[in-house]
Amino acid sequence: xxxxxxxxxxxxxxxxxxxxxxxxKRRLRPKPSGKGDPRAPKKPPTAFFYFLxxxxxxxxxxxxSAKTMREIGKACGEKWKTMTFEERVKYYDIATEKRxxxxxxxxxxxxxxxxxxxxxxxxxxxx
DNA sequence: CGTGTGATTGTTGAT
DNA sequence: ATCAACAATCACACG
Numbered sequence: 155x156x157x158x159x160x161x162x163x164x165x166x167x168x169x170x171x172x173x174x175x176x177x178x179k180r181r182l183r184p185k186p187s188g189k190g191d192p193r194a195p196k197k198p199p200t201a202f203f204y205f206l207x208x209x210x211x212x213x214x215x216x217x218x219s220a221k222t223m224r225e226i227g228k229a230c231g232e233k234w235k236t237m238t239f240e241e242r243v244k245y246y247d248i249a250t251e252k253r254x255x256x257x258x259x260x261x262x263x264x265x266x267x268x269x270x271x272x273x274x275x276x277x278x279x280x281x
Numbered sequence: 282c283g284t285g286t287g288a289t290t291g292t293t294g295a296t
Numbered sequence: 297a298t299c300a301a302c303a304a305t306c307a308c309a310c311g
Binding site: 196197198199200202203206207210222223224226227 | 301302303304305306307308
Binding site for chain 3: 282283284285286287288289290291292293294295296
């Protein structure tokens, strides 16, 4: 948290890493110009991400020289589609549980706000 | 030195 | 119903 304005936004995208046949800039991330809630529950990883977590380990073992997620991501996505529903269901189940927990966290998060942490910057821990 | 970018799909909120 | 944004992660580029 610091130097965000100091460093300034870097819209410079050096694509020298990987050639993009077509750059479908899918989603740009507009920076929250407003404020971010420090205790706002973030979205839980999707089933795909859990698969990634497991896949990364395997990929690293077979390819210790694995560069980064970008390469793994593609490999994962390709394999993910080849996986049968039964195999994917395993990860869906995990994600589903996490989502339930996530929703619960949101409720508590709202409670804290109701507690009195509405807009004062007091660093009091209500834990 | 710090941070933004890119790539993957799934989930969710908003309109 | 449909779009857009964000979730983890890591090498690399830029100021």
